[in-house]
Each structure stands twice: as structure tokens, then as C-alpha cells.
Amino acid sequence: MGGVKLESLARPSVLTQPVYEPGKPIETVARELGLDPAGIIKLASNENPFGPSPKAIEAARRALEHGELYPDGGCFELRKKLSEVHGLAPEQFIVGNGSNEILEFLGRVFLCPGDEVVMGSPAFVVYRLVTTLFEAKAVEVPLVDFRHDLPAMARAVTPRTKLVFVGSPNNPTGPGNTAAEVLAFARSLPPHVVLAFDEAYADYQEAPADLGPLIREGRAVICLRTFSKIHGLAALRIGFGYASAEMVTLLNRVRQPFNVNAIAQAAAIAALGDRDFVAMCARENRAGKLRLQAGLAALGFEVAPSDANFLLVRVGDGQRWFEDLQRRGIIVRPLRPYGMPEWVRITIGTPAQNERLLREMGVPPA
Numbered sequence: 001m002g003g004v005k006l007e008s009l010a011r012p013s014v015l016t017q018p019v020y021e022p023g024k025p026i027e028t029v030a031r032e033l034g035l036d037p038a039g040i041i042k043l044a045s046n047e048n049p050f051g052p053s054p055k056a057i058e059a060a061r062r063a064l065e066h067g068e069l070y071p072d073g074g075c076f077e078l079r080k081k082l083s084e085v086h087g088l089a090p091e092q093f094i095v096g097n098g099s100n101e102i103l104e105f106l107g108r109v110f111l112c113p114g115d116e117v118v119m120g121s122p123a124f125v126v127y128r129l130v131t132t133l134f135e136a137k138a139v140e141v142p143l144v145d146f147r148h149d150l151p152a153m154a155r156a157v158t159p160r161t162k163l164v165f166v167g168s169p170n171n172p173t174g175p176g177n178t179a180a181e182v183l184a185f186a187r188s189l190p191p192h193v194v195l196a197f198d199e200a201y202a203d204y205q206e207a208p209a210d211l212g213p214l215i216r217e218g219r220a221v222i223c224l225r226t227f228s229k230i231h232g233l234a235a236l237r238i239g240f241g242y243a244s245a246e247m248v249t250l251l252n253r254v255r256q257p258f259n260v261n262a263i264a265q266a267a268a269i270a271a272l273g274d275r276d277f278v279a280m281c282a283r284e285n286r287a288g289k290l291r292l293q294a295g296l297a298a299l300g301f302e303v304a305p306s307d308a309n310f311l312l313v314r315v316g317d318g319q320r321w322f323e324d325l326q327r328r329g330i331i332v333r334p335l336r337p338y339g340m341p342e343w344v345r346i347t348i349g350t351p352a353q354n355e356r357l358l359r360e361m362g363v364p365p366a
């Protein structure tokens with residue numbers, strides 16, 4: 001027994017792997033600060049404040065009654081539904097345990113040690129985590145006006161570049177790139193580069209960029225979507241990608257047989273069918289965004305533009321505001337881990353949550 005330090009046996013990239021810092025769960029904050037969880041609101045992880053569609057909840061309940069059966073690992077019914085909604089063949093969809101899992105599939109399939117991966121900075125940290133896990137090199141290109149600087153990213157591509165990640169709208173900043181910009185950028189990429197276009201917040205946009213034409217042209221492009229945001233199913237962990245059937249076949253090779261559970265699949269199908277609910281959430285989000293933008297500006301804060309369900313707010317000392325608001329029962333996201341210590345990211349809530357936030361933001365930290 002003993003003698004060997006386990007760390008000496010680990011792959012080097014595991015030891016240097018940065019740790020993802022998620023938004024704090026309500027129960028954790030309640031426990032740490034001795035607060036009543038019922039009085040805490042979480043505006044930290046861009047979840048849907050209206051919850052899941054009632055139809056999705058009902059479908060999940062029904063699916064649970066057959067919890068003894070393994071799920072359909074191929075997600076046949078869900079891919080059929082996605083095919084109807086998105087106008088592509090069912091073979092062009094891959095379903096993951098959250099779209100985060102599909103980001104990891106991309107690493108497993110495409111990244112070799114020494115490959116380069118071009119991404120924006122700041123952008124979703126998982127792009128960097130996947131890159132370093134597979135011993136590839138992250139080439140980070142600063143954003144301009146809170147959006148991806150696509151011309152600069154195109155210039156950062158070299159013969160070693162394997163993957164490019166573009167989030168639009170971008171998390172943690174808010175704005176997206178225009179459809180024309182993204183299409184021109186994608187068509188300028190050399191054929192040895194795969195473009196992963198992360199559309200986690202596209203449902204909140206009035207005119208999201210449609211990369212369908214690129215996929216039909218046979219380009220190495222995959223678009224990623226999630227049920228965690230406007231569909232309100234973050235707890236169930238389900239997201240999907242659409243691409244060429246060739247790309248989907250490759251990604252399926254590195255997928256666990258039952259990576260997506262049956263309850264999530266059933267809920268996702270029902271969620272896609274409830275267009276009224278999605279439209280209501282998008283409408284409420286737009287109204288809440290205007291209300292918060294006006295209210296925060298009136299309080300003297302700089303607010304970045306946003307096409308998503310969150311706002312980036314320059315508060316001065318982001319960590320201090322985060323801790324202070326947390327003591328008052330509101331969880332937001334400090335952006336120090338993203339190299340933006342003066343900013344916090346705030347998810348747009350229900351009208352009542354937004355008003356409570358504005359009241360508390362009117363009172364500076366003690």
C-alpha cells in the first residue's frame with residue numbers, strides 16, 4: 001500500500017487543468033450565510049426565471065414512471081422533432097448531456113497535443129478547459145465592443161489551428177455577431193479548421209444568425225444549442241448540436257452509449273413543442289432587459305449591450321458587490337475569474353426579481 005503519489009500517475013494536462021467556477025447554488029448560499037433559501041434569488045447562471053414549460057414538466061413526470069428502462073441512446077424521437085424544427089435531417093443532430101458534453105466531444109474527436117484552438121477572450125471558459133484537457137493550445141483573441149473580433153480571429157488561424165470557438169451571443173459579455181459577419185468569417189476559414197458556433201442564447205435574439213447554409217455547403221461547422229437556457233431544463237442536462245451527417249457520425253464515436261437520460265429527452269421534446277412558452281419567455285426577457293438597463297443606468301452603472309438573458313454591469317469592485325448582494329439574498333456572478341474584476345454578470349429575472357435587484361443595487365455595499 002502507498003508509496004506512489006497518485007498525482008505523479010496523472011496525465012500532466014489534468015494537473016494544470018483550470019477549475020470551472022459555477023454560479024453558487026441557492027442551497028449553498030443559504031447554508032453558508034444562515035439565510036432562508038426561500039428568500040434567495042439566483043441571477044448567476046442565466047437560468048430561466050420562469051422555470052421549465054408546464055408541458056415539459058408533465059412529460060418528465062411521465063418518463064420517470066419508466067425509470068427502470070435504459071434510455072434510447074440514439075435519441076431517435078428527439079432528433080426527429082429537432083429535424084422538424086430546424087429543417088435538417090435527423091442524422092444531422094447529436095444530443096449531449098448538456099451542450100458542454102458536445103464541446104468535450106469536439107475535443108475528443110479533433111484535438112491532438114500541440115493543435116491550436118482559436119477563441120475569444122473573455123468567452124465561455126469551457127472552450128479553454130476542453131482545449132487544455134486535450135493538450136492543445138488556446139489562442140485567445142480579445143473581444144472588441146464585447147463581441148468576437150472575427151477578422152482578428154481569422155488572422156490568428158495558422159496551419160496548426162484545428163478548432164475555432166465562437167459564442168454568439170457571447171457569454172459572459174452579452175452581444176452577438178451579425179449573421180453576415182459570421183457567414184463571411186466561416187467562409188474565410190481554411191478547410192482544416194472546424195468552426196464550433198455556440199448558440200446557447202440564440203432563442204433570445206430577434207434575428208439569430210442562421211448557419212444552416214454553411215452546413216448545406218458542406219463546411220466543417222457545428223452549431224451548438226442547449227435546453228438549459230430559454231427551455232429552463234438546466235437541471236436535466238441536455239443540449240444538442242447540428243452539423244453535417246459526417247461530423248455527427250464522428251462525434252457519435254466518442255459518446256457514451258446512454259449519455260442523455262430518458263427524462264431529459266422526454267422533457268426536451270415537449271419543450272420544443274411549447275412555442276408559446278418560449279415566445280413568452282423571450283418577450284418577458286426583452287421587457288426585463290429594458291427595465292434593468294434603464295434602472296441600472298439611472299443608478300449610474302455602465303451596462304454592456306446584450307442580445308441574451310443577462311447583463312454585464314460595471315460596478316467597480318465586482319467581488320465586493322457579489323459578496324454584499326449575496327448577504328442580501330441575491331446571487332450574481334463576479335467576473336474576476338474572467339479577468340474583468342470591475343464587472344458582475346446578472347441574469348435577467350422575473351419582473352419581481354428585477355425590481356428587488358434594482359432596490360438592492362441602489363444601496364452600495366457596506
Ligand SMILES: *Cc1c(COP(=O)(O)O)cnc(C)c1O
Pocket residue numbers: 046097098099100101124167170171198200225226227228229234237238239
Ligand atoms: C449555458 C451555456 C451553455 C450550455 O451549457 P449546457 O451544458 O447545455 O447546460 C453553452 N455555452 C454557453 C456559452 C453557455 O453560456
